[in-house]
Amino acid sequence: xxxxxxxxxxxxxxxxxxxxxxxxxxxxxxxxxxxxxxxxxxxxxxxxxxxxxxxxxxxxxxxxxxxxxxxxxxxxxxxxxxxxxxxxxxxxxxxxxxxxxxxxxxxxxxxxxxxxxxxxxxxxxxxxxxxxxxxxxxxxxxxxxxxxxxxxxxxxxxxxxxxxxxxxxxxxxxxxxxxxxxxxxxxxxxxxxxxxxxxxxxxxxxxxxxxxxxxxxxxxxxxxxxxxxxxxxxxxxxxxxxxxxxxxxxxxxxxxxxxxxxxxxxxxxxxxxxxxxxxxxxxxxxxxxxxxxxxxxxxxxxxxxxxxxxxxxxxxxxxxxxxxxxxxxxxxxx
Numbered sequence: 187x188x189x190x191x192x193x194x195x196x197x198x199x200x201x202x203x204x205x206x207x208x209x210x211x212x213x214x215x216x217x218x219x220x221x222x223x224x225x226x227x228x229x230x231x232x233x234x235x236x237x238x239x240x241x242x243x244x245x246x247x248x249x250x251x252x253x254x255x256x257x258x259x260x261x262x263x264x265x266x267x268x269x270x271x272x273x274x275x276x277x278x279x280x281x282x283x284x285x286x287x288x289x290x291x292x293x294x295x296x297x298x299x300x301x302x303x304x305x306x307x308x309x310x311x312x313x314x315x316x317x318x319x320x321x322x323x324x325x326x327x328x329x330x331x332x333x334x335x336x337x338x339x340x341x342x343x344x345x346x347x348x349x350x351x352x353x354x355x356x357x358x359x360x361x362x363x364x365x366x367x368x369x370x371x372x373x374x375x376x377x378x379x380x381x382x383x384x385x386x387x388x389x390x391x392x393x394x395x396x397x398x399x400x401x402x403x404x405x406x407x408x409x410x411x412x413x414x415x416x417x418x419x420x421x422x423x424x425x426x427x428x429x430x431x432x433x434x435x436x437x438x439x440x441x442x443x444x445x446x447x448x449x450x451x452x453x454x455x456x457x458x459x460x461x462x463x464x465x466x467x468x469x470x471x472x473x474x475x476x477x478x479x480x481x482x483x484x485x486x487x488x489x490x491x492x493x494x495x496x497x498x499x500x501x502x503x504x505x506x507x508x509x510x511x512x513x514x515x516x517x518x519x520x
Contacts, residue, residue, distance in 0.1 A: 202237045205235065205237055205238075205241075206234055206235050206236070206237050207232065207233075207234060207235075208228065208232075208233045208234075208235060208242060209231070209232055209233075210228050210229060210230045210231055210233065211230060212230045213230070213247065213248055213249045214230065214245055214246065214247060214248060215227045215228065215229060215230075215245075215246045215248050215281035216228040216233075216242045216243070216244070216245055216246070216281075217242070217243035217244050217246065217281060217282060217285050217286075218233075218235065218240055218241075218242065218243065219240070219241055219242075219243040220236070220239055220240050221239060224243060224282055224285070224286055225240075227246075227281045227282055228242075243285060244281075244285040246278055246281040246284055246285055247278065248277070248278050248281065249277070250275060250276070250277040250342060251275070251276060251277065252273060252274070252275055253273065253274040253275075253276065253292060253295055253296060253299075254273055255271065255272040255273060255274060255296060255299050255300060255303070256271070257269050257270065257271050258270050258271075258272075258300060258303060258304065260303070260304050260307050260308060261308060262307065262308060262310060262311055262312050262315055263308065263309055263310055263311050264311045264312055266312040266351065266352065266355060267352055268307075268312065268315060268349055268350060268351050268352075269348075269349070269350035270303060270307065270346060270348070270349055270350075271346070271347040271348045272299065272303060272326075272344065272345060272346050272347055273344075273345050273347055274295060274296075274299050274330070274341065274343075274344050275341070275342045275343040275344075275345075276295060276334070276339050276340065276341050276342060277339070277340050277342060278291075278338060278339055278340075279338050279339065279340050280338025281338070282338065283336070283337055283338030283339075284337055284338045284339060287336060287337050287338065288337045291337065291339065294334075294337070295330070295334060295339070295341075298330055298333050298334065299326065299330050299344065302326055302329045302330055302333075303326060306322055306325050306326055306329070307322060310322075312351065312355065315349060316349060316351070319346050319349075322346055323343075323344050323345055323346060326344040327341060327343065327344045330344060
């Protein structure tokens with residue numbers, strides 16, 4: 187009997203030990219109830235409870251959790267039926283409120299998110315629901331977080347996973363997108379043609395400007411050349427005039443004979459001329475060629491016509507390439 191009694195006592199002590207000592211895992215908070223009333227929240231670690239009086243009420247997960255919102259059929263403001271999927275990220279901040287302020291926390295958050303999702307997206311057009319997801323997420327986050335704050339829950343994010351428009355609307359949107367792309371392509375092509383035409387016109391303009399500047403520069407250079415040629419001609423004329431003024435008729439005869447000789451020499455340079463016919467006046471040139479040398483010596487080196495010999499006499503300077511004067515009757519002889 188004593189052995190049985192000691193066995194019963196040891197069993198009771200073990201049961202009391204397990205009901206008294208509680209170890210709370212990291213990331214969780216246990217609610218402690220004393221005689222059925224919530225008294226405290228046990229943080230992670232070792233806790234000693236009063237036997238038969240205290241007990242663990244609920245084990246609350248304090249980590250951030252994800253709640254998947256099932257697909258919903260929502261009618262937009264322009265009467266388009268779309269399917270929407272969403273997810274909610276939340277975290278329990280107050281274990282007591284999350285355990286005792288709401289009966290089923292997950293079901294409550296899901297219902298609250300679904301109703302507000304219908305409200306927010308139902309007030310928007312189809313185009314807005316497809317293009318303004320960030321705005322929808324922000325509005326849902328604000329509304330749901332404000333509604334769940336009495337439950338000791340913080341809604342961190344609300345994200346729209348997918349929006350599924352009807353098939354006919356999807357096909358219409360695809361055609362609209364294609365037309366918009368074609369429109370943009372035509373606009374870009376037109377702008378390219380416009381830019382190309384402008385650039386070609388600018389090129390022609392620059393070419394015309396450069397050509398005009400080149401012609402102006404050429405005309406300026408030509409005028410400058412003519413001016414210099416005129417100055418040289420004037421200078422030569424002044425020199426000739428000075429020579430004529432200093433030498434008289436002899437210089438005139440020299441220049442006339444020189445130009446006449448050049449004119450006659452051009453007949454010989456002609457490749458097609460086999461026979462040269464001189465006019466009657468040309469015979470006078472032949473008769474005057476003999477005196478050209480004397481004219482030159484008299485004009486260029488006057489006073490050197492006579493050369494004094496060793497014995498004191500005078501001698502005419504040697505004549506080079508003198509042409510015998512032809513006996514041509516002068517116009518004054520009868």
